[in-house]
Amino acid sequence: MGETLLDDLPALLNGLGNSLLVSAIGITVSVVLGIALGAARNAGVPVLSQAIAVYVNVFRCTPLLVQIFMLYFALPEIGIRLSPFQTSWIALALWGAAYHTEIFRAGFKAVPPAEILAARALGMPARRTFLDVTLPLGLRATIPAATTMAIGQFRSSSFMVVVGYQELTYVANGLVSQTFRVFEIFGMAALMYFLTCTLIGAASRGFETWLRVPGTRTAR
Amino acid sequence: MTAPLERGADTILALEDIHLSYGELHVLRGVSLTVRRGEVVVLIGPSGGGKSSLLRTVNVLQPITRGRILLEGEEISAGGVDEDTIRQRVGMVFQQYHLFPHLTVLKNLTLAPRRVFREPAAEAEVRARELLARVGLSEKAGHYPDQLSGGQQQRVAIARALMMKPSVMLFDEVTSALDPELVGEVLGVMKDLAKSGMTMLVVTHEMGFARDVGDKVVLMAEGVVVEEGPPSQVLVDPKSERTRQFLARTQHA
Ligand SMILES: Nc1ncnc2c1ncn2[C@@H]1O[C@H](COP(=O)(O)OP(=O)(O)O)[C@@H](O)[C@H]1O
Numbered sequence: 001m002g003e004t005l006l007d008d009l010p011a012l013l014n015g016l017g018n019s020l021l022v023s024a025i026g027i028t029v030s031v032v033l034g035i036a037l038g039a040a041r042n043a044g045v046p047v048l049s050q051a052i053a054v055y056v057n058v059f060r061c062t063p064l065l066v067q068i069f070m071l072y073f074a075l076p077e078i079g080i081r082l083s084p085f086q087t088s089w090i091a092l093a094l095w096g097a098a099y100h101t102e103i104f105r106a107g108f109k110a111v112p113p114a115e116i117l118a119a120r121a122l123g124m125p126a127r128r129t130f131l132d133v134t135l136p137l138g139l140r141a142t143i144p145a146a147t148t149m150a151i152g153q154f155r156s157s158s159f160m161v162v163v164g165y166q167e168l169t170y171v172a173n174g175l176v177s178q179t180f181r182v183f184e185i186f187g188m189a190a191l192m193y194f195l196t197c198t199l200i201g202a203a204s205r206g207f208e209t210w211l212r213v214p215g216t217r218t219a220r
Numbered sequence: 221m222t223a224p225l226e227r228g229a230d231t232i233l234a235l236e237d238i239h240l241s242y243g244e245l246h247v248l249r250g251v252s253l254t255v256r257r258g259e260v261v262v263l264i265g266p267s268g269g270g271k272s273s274l275l276r277t278v279n280v281l282q283p284i285t286r287g288r289i290l291l292e293g294e295e296i297s298a299g300g301v302d303e304d305t306i307r308q309r310v311g312m313v314f315q316q317y318h319l320f321p322h323l324t325v326l327k328n329l330t331l332a333p334r335r336v337f338r339e340p341a342a343e344a345e346v347r348a349r350e351l352l353a354r355v356g357l358s359e360k361a362g363h364y365p366d367q368l369s370g371g372q373q374q375r376v377a378i379a380r381a382l383m384m385k386p387s388v389m390l391f392d393e394v395t396s397a398l399d400p401e402l403v404g405e406v407l408g409v410m411k412d413l414a415k416s417g418m419t420m421l422v423v424t425h426e427m428g429f430a431r432d433v434g435d436k437v438v439l440m441a442e443g444v445v446v447e448e449g450p451p452s453q454v455l456v457d458p459k460s461e462r463t464r465q466f467l468a469r470t471q472h473a
């Protein structure tokens with residue numbers, strides 16, 4: 001820590017890197033889980049579907065902070081010890097997957113049944129039809145909502161300050177308590193969050209445009 | 221079609237006393253129907269009479285409540301049949317085309333044969349281009365469905381079904397959603413298909429098509445076959461009062 005913001009920048013950037021790391025892992029795992037669980041929900045697989053509904057409800061209806069505490073402080077009591085890093089990405093993944101499951105379930109449900117029927121009428125098996133028709137059409141429709149959730153997950157990586165993971169908020173907080181330059185340092189951290197989220201949003205819109213089907217009114 | 225019997229007398233499709241209920245609603249009430257190889261059977265009748273339901277039972281998209289359906293002599297209405305395999309042998313074209321909007325015309329055609337038969341992409345594409353030429357859409361291979369007119373989309377849908385080399389093709393009011401000036405191009409494709417010897421079961425309101433292309437016309441109403449016979453008889457000199465009523469109403473429309 002130094003005299004000016006410039007001296008603190010490397011530490012803050014390092015914190016941002018850590019935030020990005022746990023977010024990237026957490027978001028990836030949660031999106032993959034969300035697609036799989038959303039598909040199972042959409043298909044109405046007995047028992048599994050109900051189990052997923054319970055999971056979604058539990059993780060949507062308890063605060064993320066409580067989930068982090070459970071992972072970090074409660075799990076050791078049953079012999080599972082997670083590092084701050086592990087806690088951070090697992091928490092983001094489990095919490096996020098609950099929302100992504102609902103997002104993808106809704107996306108798959110919104111695929112016109114007639115197009116699914118057309119694939120089945122050609123003799124394509126249900127699983128193949130899902131992969132070739134429901135999945136690509138459903139995913140296109142879910143990009144905006146899934147992006148909003150991913151941005152939320154990235155922002156929420158700041159919660160990991162409570163387990164001592166050296167992400168951006170943790171680093172900023174440490175610098176502030178040593179230098180007392182509250183406004184500058186938290187201001188810089190906020191700007192970093194803001195710019196990253198803006199970039200994620202822009203990348204998502206670019207992705208959407210890239211996937212847009214010529215001739216269609218909307219991205220399908 | 222002058223002499224339908226010369227096209228071979230072997231039965232492709234036999235429906236025996238088909239019953240179908242949607243809950244309380246008894247939609248098919250004992251329908252029996254035979255379609256022979258190379259024959260074009262045209263199904264006409266008032267809306268709600270069960271024509272679409274009947275086609276869906278043949279493509280095993282809709283299980284029947286009673287009766288038997290035989291496809292090339294094999295019972296397909298019993299439990300335990302492989303529905304996907306049967307559907308590959310029964311082509312179906314819908315009123316609203318239902319193309320895959322995210323795939324090009326070419327990919328719409330090659331998707332199912334590649335996935336189902338594991339046909340190599342190159343071979344499937346050669347066949348697809350041949351079929352596109354047949355329906356007059358060679359130039360549209362790289363287009364997406366939403367860039368095509370309704371008539372073009374419907375011709376793609378016909379070609380897509382033909383890619384599976386079906387034993388029989390089912391058409392469910394495939395021109396009903398089209399602007400009048402586009403109806404002709406789709407009927408033309410169907411006429412060519414009939415000439416090429418394809419076995420077809422066609423639900424339509426196009427009486428001209430029924431008269432010119434049909435080997436047999438079947439009038440269905442309230443879930444039963446009211447009358448069937450050659451177009452020259454059923455459409456011109458119907459035996460049943462119900463048929464006469466229906467024809468009178470379609471002529472006014
Ligand atoms: N999936 C379904 N569930 C319940 N009722 C249906 C279903 N499909 C069709 N019906 C009803 O069955 C009757 C026959 O419909 P349909 O087979 O579409 O006749 P058509 O094609 O001759 O107009 C109609 O009363 C219709 O409302």
Ligand SMILES: [Mg+2]
Nearest residue numbers: 271272273393
């Ligand atoms: Mg109908």
